[in-house]
Amino acid sequence: MAGAFDDSGADLELVGITKRFPGFTAIENLNLTIPAGSFFALLGPSGCGKTTTLRLVAGLETPTAGRILIGGKDVTDSPPHQRPVNTVFQSYALFPHMTVLRNVAFGLSRRGIQDALGRAHEALRLVELDHLAGRRPSQLSGGQQQRVALARAIVNRPALLLLDEPLGALDLKLRRQMQLELKTIQDEVGLTFLHVTHDQEEAMTMADTVAVMNKGRIEQMGAPEELYELPKTSFVANFLGQSNLFTGQVVSSSALSIVVSAAGTTLEVPRERAERHAGTVTIGVRPEKLTLLVEKPAPAAGTNVLGPGIVSDVSFSGVSTQYLVEVPGAGTITVFAQNMVFGPVVNRGSEVWVSWAVGHGFGLGDDQEAELRFTPDDDTQSIATQRRAALEAELEA
Amino acid sequence: MAFGSFGGDVVAVEQPRRSSRAALWLLLPGVVYLAATYLAPLVSLVITSLKTPDLVNFDIGRYLYAFDVQNYVHVFTQYGAIIARSFGYSAMATVFALLISYPLAYFIGVTLRKYPLWQALALILVIAPFFMSFLLRTLAWKAIFADEGPVIHFLQSLSILGPNAHLNGTPTMVIFGLTYNYIPFMALPIYTSLERLDLRLLEAGSDLYANPISTFFRVTVPLSLPGVVSGTLLVFIPATGDYINASPQFLGSTQTAMVGNVISDTYFNLLDYPSSAALSIILMVLILIPVSVYLALTKTEDLL
Numbered sequence: 001m002a003g004a005f006d007d008s009g010a011d012l013e014l015v016g017i018t019k020r021f022p023g024f025t026a027i028e029n030l031n032l033t034i035p036a037g038s039f040f041a042l043l044g045p046s047g048c049g050k051t052t053t054l055r056l057v058a059g060l061e062t063p064t065a066g067r068i069l070i071g072g073k074d075v076t077d078s079p080p081h082q083r084p085v086n087t088v089f090q091s092y093a094l095f096p097h098m099t100v101l102r103n104v105a106f107g108l109s110r111r112g113i114q115d116a117l118g119r120a121h122e123a124l125r126l127v128e129l130d131h132l133a134g135r136r137p138s139q140l141s142g143g144q145q146q147r148v149a150l151a152r153a154i155v156n157r158p159a160l161l162l163l164d165e166p167l168g169a170l171d172l173k174l175r176r177q178m179q180l181e182l183k184t185i186q187d188e189v190g191l192t193f194l195h196v197t198h199d200q201e202e203a204m205t206m207a208d209t210v211a212v213m214n215k216g217r218i219e220q221m222g223a224p225e226e227l228y229e230l231p232k233t234s235f236v237a238n239f240l241g242q243s244n245l246f247t248g249q250v251v252s253s254s255a256l257s258i259v260v261s262a263a264g265t266t267l268e269v270p271r272e273r274a275e276r277h278a279g280t281v282t283i284g285v286r287p288e289k290l291t292l293l294v295e296k297p298a299p300a301a302g303t304n305v306l307g308p309g310i311v312s313d314v315s316f317s318g319v320s321t322q323y324l325v326e327v328p329g330a331g332t333i334t335v336f337a338q339n340m341v342f343g344p345v346v347n348r349g350s351e352v353w354v355s356w357a358v359g360h361g362f363g364l365g366d367d368q369e370a371e372l373r374f375t376p377d378d379d380t381q382s383i384a385t386q387r388r389a390a391l392e393a394e395l396e397a
Numbered sequence: 398m399a400f401g402s403f404g405g406d407v408v409a410v411e412q413p414r415r416s417s418r419a420a421l422w423l424l425l426p427g428v429v430y431l432a433a434t435y436l437a438p439l440v441s442l443v444i445t446s447l448k449t450p451d452l453v454n455f456d457i458g459r460y461l462y463a464f465d466v467q468n469y470v471h472v473f474t475q476y477g478a479i480i481a482r483s484f485g486y487s488a489m490a491t492v493f494a495l496l497i498s499y500p501l502a503y504f505i506g507v508t509l510r511k512y513p514l515w516q517a518l519a520l521i522l523v524i525a526p527f528f529m530s531f532l533l534r535t536l537a538w539k540a541i542f543a544d545e546g547p548v549i550h551f552l553q554s555l556s557i558l559g560p561n562a563h564l565n566g567t568p569t570m571v572i573f574g575l576t577y578n579y580i581p582f583m584a585l586p587i588y589t590s591l592e593r594l595d596l597r598l599l600e601a602g603s604d605l606y607a608n609p610i611s612t613f614f615r616v617t618v619p620l621s622l623p624g625v626v627s628g629t630l631l632v633f634i635p636a637t638g639d640y641i642n643a644s645p646q647f648l649g650s651t652q653t654a655m656v657g658n659v660i661s662d663t664y665f666n667l668l669d670y671p672s673s674a675a676l677s678i679i680l681m682v683l684i685l686i687p688v689s690v691y692l693a694l695t696k697t698e699d700l701l
Binding site for chain 1: 595597598600601602603604605606607608611612615616619620622
């Protein structure tokens with residue numbers, strides 16, 4: 001059995017996985033390959049099936065259909081204790097009746113490995129908690145428990161380490177530090193990490209590859225920059241960061257770009273950055289790629305211009321300022337501008353034009369949904385915007 | 398290095414100690430109750446156990462204040478075998494009650510957790526026997542296991558028992574009665590422990606290479622130990638002093654007498670108050686010894 005555990009991590013392969021619970025389908029025909037040694041993040045809103053995927057890999061759930069292969073070996077029918085996999089549980093699930101040391105040594109002892117306690121001490125030193133080895137988990141702080149849970153998993157040198165929102169219970173600062181530490185540990189020990197989270201920032205800072213999951217299937221998969229720069233579905237465009245999306249008919253297309261009639265004007269998108277090249281398409285651009293102009297710019301090749309519009313909201317957030325611009329026919333457009341000067345560049349009510357380089361646009365493979373499947377409302381900016389809208393509504397009433 | 402930046406490691410788990418007069422006043426009824434119902438009878442018991450017969454104006458049941466330690470020597474030599482038997486029966490009943498109650502409690506507290514209605518019904522079934530006097534229930538068992546009863550007839554027809562076999566009056570029946578009567582006292586505390594068991598810990602166990610048996614003995618059992626300890630004490634202590642099940646009027650015979658029966662006889666029939674008092678005190682001390690060893694072994698004094 002010990003042979004199943006190696007120091008280099010192992011490929012994880014999910015082939016046609018479907019998981020149905022009474023009354024709903026959690027995962028539909030999921031195919032996924034995670035190469036050995038990578039840091040893979042499954043990102044999605046709650047209820048998208050990401051935790052179920054993790055539990056299937058750990059063996060805590062049985063798939064309705066499909067196979068799970070770890071390092072080329074089919075483990076679909078193996079019970080959890082026979083899989084070369086360890087999990088850092090969202091709740092940590094530390095054994096309350098054991099000391100920290102015994103918790104960490106648990107897996108090694110069950111496999112009958114020599115010097116389990118010595119290696120447990122070593123793992124605790126890695127997370128800098130060796131001086132608390134004699135304590136009970138209940139005597140530790142949340143962050144310390146999290147590190148014990150991590151030590152308890154990595155001490156076994158599993159081929160695959162599963163992380164189920166392990167940073168969810170930590171405060172922001174601790175979370176940032178833990179993210180970096182996890183990444184460091186992964187570089188040091190070289191295991192394959194499968195990380196499940198609903199926090200896009202966490203996924204983007206930590207993972208080599210991010211798979212965005214929605215409604216039981218993977219919408220898009222790739223390196224974080226790739227996903228951010230070139231989202232292929234409206235869900236990804238809005239879940240991973242924010243996007244301004246416009247839908248319209250393709251009116252002309254060339255070898256280099258397509259031109260879409262939308263938002264009362266024509267917008268150009270590079271051909272290789274668009275998923276679809278004919279018919280009705282949805283195109284988009286990230287808010288930080290937009291430039292606010294107080295005068296109507298002269299038409300120029302390689303630039304898209306929208307406007308005029310009215311600035312309906314300005315919110316200052318330190319590094320940048322978020323502007324909401326109401327453009328007739330195009331709806332509300334979000335613009336992030338770096339704070340290069342003191343105070344807002346334009347004020348509420350100003351008339352502005354919005355422009356961006358053609359190369360920054362992207363074309364989606366699906367249609368923009370009237371109603372977002374999931375409103376990304378967990379970043380501070382949109383919370384601030386919502387709070388402000390609520391306060392204003394209250395004052396007006 | 399890796400986690401140096403976390404620093405601090407300040408853990409404030411010291412419980413704040415609050416002392417207030419109000420708490421002491423609230424304790425008063427309990428203290429008065431204990432003094433009146435526990436301490437006073439205990440003192441009276443000790444005094445009685447040291448009394449000596451009035452040899453001048455001799456009368457049955459008439460004793461004088463004295464310091465007659467001979468009473469203890471006398472009852473210990475005369476009834477030592479019965480005391481040992483009591484502990485034997487009680488220990489066996491405790492073990493059987495544990496073996497039956499643990500799976501029962503696990504089923505109700507863990508397996509039925511997803512079905513609250515069934516869980517509630519199962520709990521009611523465990524408690525239901527309390528709605529009927531245990532004397533009547535024990536007598537019912539006596540009738541069921543009587544020489545002309547259905548069980549004996551059935552076992553005789555299978556030639557498992559001989560033609561003149563008895564069940565009532567045998568040690569088996571006494572242990573059966575003790576086990577039966579005390580099962581709820583074992584099952585309920587264990588249920589309370591298991592009902593709180595975090596099933597995610599079992600998942601963690603299986604994730605860390607422990608097979609189901611290993612997970613059970615290393616995670617489930619230790620976490621339900623408080624319930625097992627309470628249940629064991631709640632069964633063992635009263636069962637050792639029990640005098641109903643072993644009495645010839647119920648499931649026992651003169652050959653199965655337990656120390657409770659002897660205390661009852663010496664008190665009510667022989668009117669030998671010093672002996673019955675001395676026996677009671679011996680019983681109390683003898684129970685305290687295994688109980689404290691048991692508590693030390695399970696290290697759960699703080700639960701009591």
